[in-house]
Amino acid sequence: MNTTSLKNFLVSFSGIAVLLFLYFPLVVIVLFSFNADTVNSFPIQHFSLKWYSVLFRDDELLQSIGTSISIALISTAVALLIGIPAAYAMHKYDFKGKKLIDKIVLMPITLPGIVTGVAMLSFFPFVGVKISLTAVTFGHITFLCAIVVTQMLARFKRLDPYLEQAAYDLGATPSATFFKVILPNIKTAIIGCVLLCLVLSMDEIPVTFFLIAGNNTLPLEIYAMMRRGITPEVNAISTLIFIFSTTAILLSMRLNKEK
Amino acid sequence: MSILIIKNADKFYGKNHVVKSLNLEVDDSEFLTILGPSGCGKTTTLRMIAGFETPDKGSIILKGEDITYLPPYKRHVNTVFQNYALFPNMNVSENIAFGLQQQKKDKATVDKKVTEMLAMVRMSNFAKRKPAELSGGQQQRVAIARAVANNPAILLLDEPLGALDLKLRKQMQFELKSLQQQLNYTFIYVTHDQEEALTMSDRIAVMNEGVIDQLGTPEEIYNSPSTEFVAGFIGDINKLSGKVTAQNELVCNGQNIIANTKNIPNGKEAKIFLRPENIFITQSNNGIPGKILQTVFAGTHTKLEIQLSDGNIVHINEPVNSERRYTHGDSIHLEVKQHTAIIFE
CATH class of the missing domain: 2.40.50.140 (Nucleic acid-binding proteins)
Known part of the structure; x- marks a missing residue:
């Protein structure tokens, strides 16, 4: 083996090793979700979809999925309504404190979830929001706003600034310009943003953990199930979440990349 | 008759005095070129006419009406942008129809005008194409058609040929000139290319450091430049x-x-x-x-x-x-x- 091919081999070997390290646990979970036996052990004797059907008869789990989906939908919608105009304003206007906002807008994501969670836990009752699913939704809106603003700001910056001027020039009012020219050109970025927000909200644990009362969200329900040990049912639900999240994230990446 | 009058217009960007008490009268149906090196204030002047900039002092009068502080969407002028700025989400026809739709014209009128504009710029076969599927010269034609569709009192052109290669640029110079004569519109054309200015214009305003050094026909500018700057900027000397x-x-x-x-x-x-x-x-x-x-x-x-x-x-x-x-x-x-x-x- 000469040095170049040795180098190539080492590079691809280490690349594959890292990927294996990251994804092998996922592969194991997916495989075990089709294991008919209760005990997870290789080699798998019998394959079956049994745990998926158990899953769909588990009322608590189904309810937690419902809770998670509604929280995700509401918080995503609100985050978009706040985040898109905010990003547009930050892109278009120079105002006092813009640089500060630019720097702190990512705080809710960069700060450890525990800090945000604890902070909200003490802040929300102070402003009259009880610890509840409403509080969880507010919590999710906070960090999703940060995502929407940063993602959309990046898209606005790539948008040709003359498009807006051309629309004005042709007689379009600012609102007509926004809805007929700006919005159609950032459509794909918005769809990508929605997918990303849904996934992040559905997956969220730390903030939710501090603010929740009443029904569990899906990740917390799974966490609760784990206290009874890793049941094959957990493998099945994890597999489904994995598939859903991966599809959404890949789609979101693709749409955000589009011009 | 003057269709546009700029009176004592001043424009500052911070401490930078880019347009210095500029006076300009544009005649009806003339091809006026504002010529000057980059940073001379020519584009700022054009943008003040279009409404994208507001002068700090002075006024702009279009057909007797003071439009100094009118937003761009309320001005009866249209612009051909340097990078064309065609709407990427719309096809050629939709781009041309956009301005007419903003004026709430009925569909039959819009369709008729779009067909006419497409024929005028010889783009009828490309009506359903998206801007990204067109060459630079074709995009240029669509940008012109889109701006002309609104029947503007003045057509503003901001270095529209800058992005084209030399051969196409020369061809488009003739096309623009004959289009202007055929439509009998007022064109205000901004360029730093002195040859372009000489070939197309009825009159040229040579701008330098925020001031119009000389305003005259191409012959006057070429043969009797009034300042050293004009003499050096136009033609070889x-x-x-x-x-x-x-x-x-x-x-x-x-x-x-x-x-x-x-x-x-x-x-x-x-x-x-x-x-x-x-x-x-x-x-x-x-x-x-x-x-x-x-x-x-x-x-x-x-x-x-x-x-x-x-x-x-x-x-x-x-x-x-x-x-x-x-x-x-x-x-x-x-x-x-x-x-x-x-x-x-």
């Missing part, structure tokens, strides 16, 4: 030095030159600006003596670089079919066509 000896007489490298000396008093040093086409190599010995430094073949002519005895360098164009060939080091004599030199103090 040679800068020599001499001394005024009498009214309309100068001496340059020992030779007399007859030219308009304006009010420069006798005995004063003067700058002599000469176009290359007004200097010839003479076979007699009564001329300005010089030495050939370099010869460059340029197709229809040969460019000669000549050093005069006082050290000044002169560039002239020698027809390729002339009897004599000159090479580096040849001693020659130059003759100046009388009444063609432009004199500055």
Whole structure:
């Protein structure tokens, strides 16, 4: 083996090793979700979809999925309504404190979830929001706003600034310009943003953990199930979440990349 | 009749005074070019007419109406942008229809106008294409059609040919000029390309450092530039030095030159600006003596670089079919066509 091919081999070997390290646990979970036996052990004797059907008869789990989906939908919608105009304003206007906002807008994501969670836990009752699913939704809106603003700001910056001027020039009012020219050109970025927000909200644990009362969200329900040990049912639900999240994230990446 | 009047317009960007009490009257149906180097304030002037900038002082009057503070979407002018700025989410027809739809025209009127515009710019076969599927020249045509569709009082063009290659640019110069004559619209065209300005314009406003140095026909600008800047910016020119000896007489490298000396008093040093086409190599010995430094073949002519005895360098164009060939080091004599030199103090 000469040095170049040795180098190539080492590079691809280490690349594959890292990927294996990251994804092998996922592969194991997916495989075990089709294991008919209760005990997870290789080699798998019998394959079956049994745990998926158990899953769909588990009322608590189904309810937690419902809770998670509604929280995700509401918080995503609100985050978009706040985040898109905010990003547009930050892109278009120079105002006092813009640089500060630019720097702190990512705080809710960069700060450890525990800090945000604890902070909200003490802040929300102070402003009259009880610890509840409403509080969880507010919590999710906070960090999703940060995502929407940063993602959309990046898209606005790539948008040709003359498009807006051309629309004005042709007689379009600012609102007509926004809805007929700006919005159609950032459509794909918005769809990508929605997918990303849904996934992040559905997956969220730390903030939710501090603010929740009443029904569990899906990740917390799974966490609760784990206290009874890793049941094959957990493998099945994890597999489904994995598939859903991966599809959404890949789609979101693709749409955000589009011009 | 003036369709547009700019009165004492001033514009600052921070401390930068980009347009300095500018006055300009644009005639109806004329092709006016604002020409100047980058940073001279020409684009800012255009943007003030379009409404994208507001002057800090002064006013802009369109057809007798003060539009100084009117937003761009309420002005009856349209712009062809340098990068075309076609809407990527709409096809060619939709782009052209956009302005008409904003005016709430009914569908039949819009469709008729779009068809007419497509034919005018010879893009009928591309009606359903998206801008990304068009070449630069085609996008250019669509941008023009889109701006003209609204029947603007004035069409503003911001270096619209800048992104095209030389051949296409030359072709589009003729197309734009004939379009302007055919539509009988007022065009205000901004460019830094002096050749473009000379070929297309009825009048040229030469701008420098926020001020219009000279406003006149291409011939006036070329033949009698009013400032040194205009003389140097438009066309090729040679800068020599001499001394005024009498009214309309100068001496340059020992030779007399007859030219308009304006009010420069006798005995004063003067700058002599000469176009290359007004200097010839003479076979007699009564001329300005010089030495050939370099010869460059340029197709229809040969460019000669000549050093005069006082050290000044002169560039002239020698027809390729002339009897004599000159090479580096040849001693020659130059003759100046009388009444063609432009004199500055």
